[in-house]
Amino acid sequence: xxxxxxxxxxxxxxxxxxxxxxxxxxxxxxxxxxxxxxxxxxxxxxxxxxxxxxxxxxxxxxxxxxxxxxxxxxxxxxxxxxxxxxxxxxxxxxxxxxxxxxxxxxxxxxxxxxxxxxxxxxxxxxxxxxxxxxxxxxxxxxxxxxxxxxxxxxxxxxxxxxxxxxxxxxxxxxxxxxxxxxxxxxxxxxxxxx
Ligand code: CO
Numbered sequence: 001x002x003x004x005x006x007x008x009x010x011x012x013x014x015x016x017x018x019x020x021x022x023x024x025x026x027x028x029x030x031x032x033x034x035x036x037x038x039x040x041x042x043x044x045x046x047x048x049x050x051x052x053x054x055x056x057x058x059x060x061x062x063x064x065x066x067x068x069x070x071x072x073x074x075x076x077x078x079x080x081x082x083x084x085x086x087x088x089x090x091x092x093x094x095x096x097x098x099x100x101x102x103x104x105x106x107x108x109x110x111x112x113x114x115x116x117x118x119x120x121x122x123x124x125x126x127x128x129x130x131x132x133x134x135x136x137x138x139x140x141x142x143x144x145x146x147x148x149x150x151x152x153x154x155x156x157x158x159x160x161x162x163x164x165x166x167x168x169x170x171x172x173x174x175x176x177x178x179x180x181x182x183x184x185x186x187x188x189x190x191x192x193x194x
Pocket of ligand 1: 102144148
């Protein structure tokens with residue numbers, strides 16, 4: 001596996017509508033493995049193919065496998081979701097506000113409203129269709145990543161965007177893609193489904 005370079009917000013590929021994945025071969029499997037490795041090392045909780053310069057409809061998502069995450073998300077904590085051609089087919093009317101970050105926009109956070117619950121359909125690495133029901137933070141990450149496939153960044157829809165300060169590192173609990181899971185942020189109750 002190889003770690004891939006994550007491209008930054010000014011790159012035009014991040015503004016393109018990505019194309020559907022139609023071939024589910026070993027090359028795709030290798031790409032998924034590389035994206036997962038890149039996401040985990042970043043560290044982040046999600047990564048979309050345009051972020052590594054590929055305008056294709058492919059995302060990977062993984063919530064941390066820590067106790068807080070397991071309590072809140074059960075079996076879904078620590079699971080690697082690699083989804084080709086993801087599509088939100090159902091979304092709760094209820095919106096929740098939360099803090100997001102993006103690996104392509106390092107050093108910034110923003111407040112973003114997202115659907116609290118969604119149902120996502122897509123295809124796995126072999127092209128088999130499946131669906132995922134997600135809520136809270138997991139639903140937020142899926143919405144953030146799927147937006148990337150349509151050329152949308154969280155800063156387009158954020159109510160407020162601010163620059164991270166060093167002193168935020170220990171007590172901020174951003175719940176977006178470049179989430180920092182610090183030991184000092186166990187306030188899952190307030191911070192998580194947001
Ligand atoms: Co992002």
